[in-house]
Amino acid sequence: MLTVGVDIGGTSVRAGVVDPRGSVLDTSRAPTPAGERALEDAIVAAVEEVADRHAVSAVGLAVAGFIASDRRTVRFAPHLAWRQADVADRMSDRLGMPVVLEHDANAAALAEHRFGAARGAKTAVLVAIGTGIGAALLLDGEVFRGAYGVAPELGHLRVVPDGRPCPCGKNGCWERYCSGTALSATAVELLAKHPGVSTVLAREAAGDSRAVTGRRVAGAARDGDPLAKRAMADLARWLGEGLALVADVYDPEVIVIGGGVSTSAPLFLDDARERYSAVVTGAGHRPLARIRTAQLGDDAGIVGAATLAREMAAQMPPQTASRASKNHSRRS
Incomplete structure (x- = not known):
């Protein structure tokens, strides 16, 4: 059974055909439009592009936003047009296939548990570090969503x-x-306090401080820039502090670090582990969570959403699944 996972972010819509082993067989991508109807049009186009080349049975949407507990409605998505929108039903009607929604961090965590860095763990936390922080909690392999579908918002813990x-x-x-x-904000603050420490970043910030992006700071740290390395050390400190809070509350077996910033993990993860192990409650007298980087990279959301879609399709009555498949064939 092949299914489609769609990762819907603020900048792009990415669809992928996924097999039961978690392998992505085919993909399509489009920019994320601003309007609600245009966004749904882009999703339909992305799904149909890959579905025309493969026999697929269901679709999962990984959304950067608050998803209702029944996984049919997007309550709120800060970078997307949906507000209290019955997205799953609308997309199912248009695609002629079953559609399920999931928070993008939950989808990524599910994929890492089934096929990646958290495989086999009974209690696992995913911390996706990108523009902000997304997070997910798995208990006995099941996603914990809270009473209203929005847990856990770890990125907005006040530290x-x-x-x-x-x-x-x-x-x-x-x-x-x-x-x-x-990372960008820390570098800009350090430049204001120590303008002569980094000639590279200072020159870029002089034209426009927005040029000092997190990606640029990470690149400068990789090249040995002293100020960028200090900014990276600050990120490592706060990652360790935050992970200690996470461990105090959830006591997970494994913590998976994902998101775009995780590609620079060699620059900060060892220091973050050291900080975490020093400040967690009961340090030195308790087992510590294994802290690993994500294995599935940018495909995690796609794989997780497709996996949920496969599980949903498998639970449907045979006549319903058959009807959905026929509807999709007719529309194609």
């Missing part, structure tokens, strides 16, 4: 009272100190 402002409306959230955005 610095009256700290940096966050788009969520609070100040001092973890993701303001541990993310690609945080």
Whole structure:
């Protein structure tokens, strides 16, 4: 049984055909449009592009936003047009196949548990570090969503009272100190305090401080730039502090670090592990979670969403699945 997973982010819509072993067989990509109807059109086009080349039975959508507990409705997505939208039903009607929704971090965590870094773990946490922080919790291999489908928002734990402002409306959230955005903000602050330490980043910031992106800071740290390395050390410190909080609350067996920033893990992860092991409650007197980097990379959301779609399709009555397949064949 082949299914389609679609990773819907603020910048791109990526669809992939996934087999039961978690292998991505085919993909398509399109920019994320601004409007609600245009976004749904882009999803339909991306799915149909790969479905025309493969016999697929269901679709899973990994969405960067709050998903209702029944996984049919997008309550809110900060970078997408949907607001209290019955996306699953609308997409199913248009595609002629069953459609299920999932938060993108939950989908990625499920994929890592089935096929990647958290495989076999009874209790696992995914921390996806990108522009902000996305997070997911798995208990006995099942995604924990909370009472209303929005747990766990670890990126918005307040770690610095009256700290940096966050788009969520609070100040001092973890993701303001541990993310690609945080890496950029820390570097700009250090440049203001120590303007002569990094001639490379200082020259770029002089034209426009927005040029000092997290990706650029990571690249400079990789090249040995002293100020960029200090910014990276600050990120490592806050990652360790945050992971200690996560361990105090959930006591997981494994913590998977994913997201775009995880590609620079050799620059910060050892220091973060050391900080975590030093400040976690009961340090030196308790087993510590294994901290691993994600194995599936950018495909994790696609693989997880497709896996959920496969499980949903397998639970459907045979006549319903057959009817959905015929509807899709007719529309194709």
